[in-house]
Amino acid sequence: MNPTLSAASVRGDAGGAVVRLAILDDHEVLLDTLSTWINHNAPDFEVVLGAANWLELVQSEAFPTDLVFIDFQLKEAISIEARVRTCRAAGAKVIVLSSLDTREARERALAAGASDFLAKALPMNAVMAAARRVMGIEALDDTAVERSASAAPPLQQVKPKLSPGEEEAFRLYVSGYSTVAVAEEMNVQYETAKTYLRRVREKYAKVGRPAGKKAELIRRAAEDGYLE
Template structure:
């Protein structure tokens, strides 16, 4: 993914300038999924910068933005404190997103100056409701429930996958097509397709939708399959 996304023109019925948003996440498939969801569902935000590593973020001509979403668990040896403080010093507000939701992680993020710490298990509607609150944007009519949900991680059950289902799942959310998954696993196309169908069904049975690819990617991030 190109680390700098083209800024879009003013959007929304009011004609107000959307919040310039940057996203730092080293799982590029998830980065694309987040950007696409926001583009389609949150016209009051404009993802002008998507970065898979720290240097791509801070060296981009689009930086600083108004708000930055930062993944807590980057593979790079740069502390969350350093990342948050750098963004704050540049004038950007920060929301930390993480699949690791512990008291220590929250305290570190807030002590460094993060405006919010959110679990990746939250629905995107809840994440954006929190982002609007941080930026002082008037909430949408349907944001009340999402705002309440954003203050605590969503409890969820991780479905038990077979070895074949887990392997197909990891490959698929890493960017491989179903055909490519079958080739990598050395199985028939229909077998790979069945593995992925079963993964979706198992997530649905525990109340965690995964029918769409973007939803499946979020489930993978929540449960550590993209680590």
């Protein structure tokens, strides 16, 4: 790929090259949201591979791609350093996306060879602007950027998919029930209710929407229609 490509030359309908993009994220809702938005709003990129786990990415016939978006917080044991270095060795550039926007996480990703480290709270037009910088692509024209920005919600607006048990525990807890009372109301063990609520918090954190504190959890419930 040329070091700098004009906006016109990268559009598929103009016959030029399009950046082949892979996304590695084990949260299926976020993976689908990213892929759909990019394919509809970023004509200079094409999501050719969406993977929910590491092996699915590296064993795909589409790998390596030109660029890979990698979620920092995968549940798999393989480290961010190993993931980034493998992609770089295969010839792909890497941007790490994370809801854990800490100095340590950023330094680990960049030291391993990632081209950028971005918070998931960023709107999608900002994420793709960073991707264009990494790939040496000129920005789209003003009209396209404006249209893209207007259709670009922050990743933090993604609503996590909860299981029926998680949703019921969530609704009860944010409506004023204690964890003990949630367990009694659901007729489950205390540890089960506790696990449901922990998973709810983890799923919100996964999409960049903090829910560690009860006040944050109530705020998420209000935003997503769980409060009656």
